[in-house]
Amino acid sequence: MYVELRDINKSFGNFKASDQVSFGIEKGSFIGLLGPSGSGKTTILRMIAGLETPDSGEILINGKVVNDIHPSKRGIGFVFQNYALFRYMTVYDNIAFGLKVQKADRKYIKERVAELISLIGLNGLEKRYPSQLSGGQRQRVAFARAIAPNPQLLLLDEPFAAIDAKVRQELRTWLRETITKLGITSIFVTHDQDEAIEVADKIIITNKGRVEQIGTPAEVYRDPQTAFTASFFGRTSFLTDYRKFKSFADMENVEQAIVRPEFVKVAKLDENIVYRASASEGIVLQTAFRGNTTELTIEVNGSTIYAHRGLNHPEIKVGEKVNVFLYRIFVTSENKAYLLENKTLSDNSVYI
Amino acid sequence: MKKTDTGITKWLLIGISFLFIFVMLVLPLFTVITEAFRNGWAAYQEAVTDEYTVKATLLTLEATFFAVLFNTIFGLFAAWAVTKFRFRGKKILTTLIDIPVTVSPIIAGLIFVLTFGRQSAIYPILQKMDIDIVFAVPGIVLATIFVTFPFISRELIPVLEAQGTDEEEAAALMGEKWSGIFRKITFPHIKWAFLYGIVLCTARAMGEFGAVSVLSGHLRGKTNTLPLHVEILFNEFKYVPAFAVSSILVLIAIVILVIRSMIEYIGKRNGEDVR
Numbered sequence: 001m002y003v004e005l006r007d008i009n010k011s012f013g014n015f016k017a018s019d020q021v022s023f024g025i026e027k028g029s030f031i032g033l034l035g036p037s038g039s040g041k042t043t044i045l046r047m048i049a050g051l052e053t054p055d056s057g058e059i060l061i062n063g064k065v066v067n068d069i070h071p072s073k074r075g076i077g078f079v080f081q082n083y084a085l086f087r088y089m090t091v092y093d094n095i096a097f098g099l100k101v102q103k104a105d106r107k108y109i110k111e112r113v114a115e116l117i118s119l120i121g122l123n124g125l126e127k128r129y130p131s132q133l134s135g136g137q138r139q140r141v142a143f144a145r146a147i148a149p150n151p152q153l154l155l156l157d158e159p160f161a162a163i164d165a166k167v168r169q170e171l172r173t174w175l176r177e178t179i180t181k182l183g184i185t186s187i188f189v190t191h192d193q194d195e196a197i198e199v200a201d202k203i204i205i206t207n208k209g210r211v212e213q214i215g216t217p218a219e220v221y222r223d224p225q226t227a228f229t230a231s232f233f234g235r236t237s238f239l240t241d242y243r244k245f246k247s248f249a250d251m252e253n254v255e256q257a258i259v260r261p262e263f264v265k266v267a268k269l270d271e272n273i274v275y276r277a278s279a280s281e282g283i284v285l286q287t288a289f290r291g292n293t294t295e296l297t298i299e300v301n302g303s304t305i306y307a308h309r310g311l312n313h314p315e316i317k318v319g320e321k322v323n324v325f326l327y328r329i330f331v332t333s334e335n336k337a338y339l340l341e342n343k344t345l346s347d348n349s350v351y352i
Numbered sequence: 353m354k355k356t357d358t359g360i361t362k363w364l365l366i367g368i369s370f371l372f373i374f375v376m377l378v379l380p381l382f383t384v385i386t387e388a389f390r391n392g393w394a395a396y397q398e399a400v401t402d403e404y405t406v407k408a409t410l411l412t413l414e415a416t417f418f419a420v421l422f423n424t425i426f427g428l429f430a431a432w433a434v435t436k437f438r439f440r441g442k443k444i445l446t447t448l449i450d451i452p453v454t455v456s457p458i459i460a461g462l463i464f465v466l467t468f469g470r471q472s473a474i475y476p477i478l479q480k481m482d483i484d485i486v487f488a489v490p491g492i493v494l495a496t497i498f499v500t501f502p503f504i505s506r507e508l509i510p511v512l513e514a515q516g517t518d519e520e521e522a523a524a525l526m527g528e529k530w531s532g533i534f535r536k537i538t539f540p541h542i543k544w545a546f547l548y549g550i551v552l553c554t555a556r557a558m559g560e561f562g563a564v565s566v567l568s569g570h571l572r573g574k575t576n577t578l579p580l581h582v583e584i585l586f587n588e589f590k591y592v593p594a595f596a597v598s599s600i601l602v603l604i605a606i607v608i609l610v611i612r613s614m615i616e617y618i619g620k621r622n623g624e625d626v627r
Contacts, residue, residue: 051521072527084518088540098526149526 001060002027002185003048003153008057010043010209017043018054019209025202030179031187032200036232040209041189042081045155048187049078061153072101077146077184079156083138085130091117091141092126098149116144119178136167143175147184154179156188160195172199193233197221205229223339227256227332234260235295237305244301245326246278247343251333258330258337264307265325266296268314278344279323287318300324384602387595399596407573408581409600411489415564415577416557419496423553427504428546432538434505435512436520446509449502460498461566464491487569492577495563500556507549511542544619551612555605 001024010018017040025031033041046052048059050071058065066074086094095116099109117123120140130138139159146154159175160168176199179186190196196203197217205212205220207228213220224230231238242248242257267273269281282300289295293308296316307324309316316322328341389396399405433439434446452460466472468485478485485491515538523533539546561579568575570584578601585594 049525051525070527071525076525078522078525080518080522082518084522086519086523086537088537097523097528101523101527101532145522 001025002062003187004058004060005044005048006058006060008044008047008054008059010040010047010052010054016040016209018047021057021206021209021211023204023211023214025185025187027185028183029185030176030199030201032196032203033187033189033206034193034196034200034203035191035206035212037191039206041191041206042157044206045157045187045189048153049076049155050074051078075152077149077151077154079139079142079146079154079159081158081161083130083142083162085138085142085145087130090127090129091122091133094130094141095144095148097145102149112148116148120144134167135163136171139163139171143178147182152185154184154186156186158189158191160190160192175199197233205232207232224330224337227335227337230258230330230332230337231256234262235306236260237303239301239303239305239329241302242329242331242340245280245329248326248329248340249343251331251338251340253333254331255334256332258332259305259326261295261306261308263327263329264305265327266298266307266309266316267323267325268316269321269323271314271323273323273325275325275342275344276323278342279325282322282324284316284318284320284322287316296322298322298324381602384595384598387591388599390595391592395592396596396599399593400600402593404572404576405581405593405597405600408576408578408597411492411576412558412578414489415493415496415560416554418493419500419557420550420553422497423501423504424550426501427508427549427553430505431508431512431542432534434509436517449505451502452499453502457495457499457560457562458566461495461563464494464498464563464567468494486567487571487575489575491567492564492575495567496557496560499560499563500553503553503556504546504549507545507552508542511545512538515541544616547612547615551608554608558601558604 003025004023006022008018008021009016019040021040021044033044035041043052047054048061050066050069054067059067061074061076086097089097092113095113096109099112104112113126117126120143122137122140125133125137130141133141139162143156143159146156160171163171172195188199200217202214203217203220204214205228212226213224213229215223220229221233224233230236237259239245239257239259242254243250265273265275265279267279273279280300282298282305284296285299285304286297287294288297290308293310294316296307296309298305298307305324326342327345328339330337331340332338388399430445430449434442465486467474468478468491469475470486483490485494519537520533523537524530528536559579560577561583564577565580565583568577568580570576570580572581572584576584578597582594582597582601585597
């Protein structure tokens with residue numbers, strides 16, 4: 001484990017920002033700290049950097065307890081949410097800052113900065129000030145500044161939050177590729193599930209100061225362990241009583257039944273669908289065009305659920321009656337999440 | 353219709369502003385100058401080069417210099433402390449900084465007389481150490497410092513607050529020392545507010561009358577500052593010298609404003625973001 005947190009606690013006044021936080025990160029991995037705002041993810045990042053001090057617990061980097069080690073001696077690079085570029089310095093001076101502080105050789109600084117400027121694709125803009133750059137360019141400069149002194153660990157606080165949607169997509173891919181190329185252990189904080197799933201090797205999900213689940217994007221998405229994780233990904237809806245839907249196993253003490261849009265099959269009444277016997281009839285409350293799909297809000301068996309419908313199928317209108325079939329649902333009990341498959345799927349005899 | 357409305361409002365507002373500034377500012381200034389030269393250049397020269405006037409001018413400059421020096425250092429530290437750190441009593445400190453502008457200068461003067469004068473408990477100690485404060489130059493400097501001390505910190509606090517602490521944190525993370533952080537990151541940011549604060553502080557320090565009046569004792573040639581000297585001359589019905597001495601204060605004020613504009617001009621030419 002390259003970075004390790006052991007039973008970290010941190011409070012700001014009455015607010016518990018970290019509650020017994022423990023996890024480990026392997027060298028060379030790219031980790032996403034994912035959670036809603038106020039879940040304590042930024043606090044974790046700032047504690048690893050040494051910008052905040054934990055109330056209790058230990059932080060280890062490369063096997064050494066760093067609690068009492070000055071931030072600048074921890075071998076980290078930090079990319080701030082709003083970049084925090086030095087606004088009275090040029091792009092060149094911003095990137096060279098860390099090296100100059102370390103009193104590196106002048107020729108080396110020149111070479112290193114030139115190398116980084118071409119890495120971030122800002123050749124020719126060395127003499128610009130941050131205010132003369134676009135959001136995406138600033139982000140790249142902040143990244144270059146953070147990695148200039150060759151840190152062993154890179155921390156990024158909401159690296160894409162302040163950039164518009166189109167550039168964000170581009171930057172994500174770029175950052176992912178660049179970090180993989182450099183092989184630097186990185187942790188980034190985000191509240192955006194898509195971003196975490198797309199960019200990270202592993203996701204650490206935080207909620208209310210606690211770590212909910214750690215795993216690869218596929219694991220945390222497909223196999224949520226806690227009630228929070230189950231409801232966090234996707235446009236989830238909750239069933240008031242899942243027993244009203246056909247062919248699901250009965251469980252005791254179920255607190256919530258959660259449905260994601262991809263769990264739902266919607267068909268017009270006159271459309272042929274398999275598993276029709278296990279479908280329920282619902283009524284469409286709302287339709288919203290989402291570009292590549294149409295999002296439907298459907299009232300069925302007393303619950304309101306969201307579903308997607310591809311554009312290649314006949315259009316469904318508001319007020320129309322439809323057949324709704326659920327492939328699977330998540331149910332939670334005592335903060336644990338369980339996947340329930342529709343029994344029809346494993347039972348071939350029900351075919352029509 | 354709407355367009356003519358804003359036209360009228362615009363010119364009315366501009367007109368009122370100009371009229372107000374003319375009556376309240378330009379006219380009195382003009383009067384000071386014409387009154388000063390009423391008896392011609394020779395009389396003016398005589399009044400200005402008078403031994404007591406020269407001494408009063410030097411004392412004013414001395415008090416101003418120390419007040420600005422002290423308040424620059426104090427103002428910077430106070431603004432830095434208030435905006436960059438979280439601590440108990442921060443609200444109290446920011447409120448206390450404002451006291452000099454809310455308390456009447458006369459009362460400020462009296463407070464110092466009571467603190468350092470003959471009635472005071474520390475008077476014998478000061479006496480033993482051979483330090484005179486009341487009715488002496490240190491008292492004047494002290495009063496000037498007191499009256500002007502919010503000027504610089506008040507200019508700096510909003511600017512520092514708006515900047516936040518991210519850039520400093522970024523620099524600290526890369527191992528920069530606090531002196532370097534201040535020089536390379538914080539100071540470039542507050543430069544113009546700082547300059548403006550110094551200008552305000554200097555102007556106010558030179559013109560201070562109330563607190564200094566109580567503490568000075570009006571000893572001509574010893575503890576008389578320019579504003580006090582003007583009052584004495586005026587009370588002695590020496591109108592031309594009174595206005596002539598006033599014109600010195602006006603002149604210094606203009607010089608300060610010109611210097612400030614010049615520095616700002618140079619800053620703008622270098623593409624910097626001036627207020």
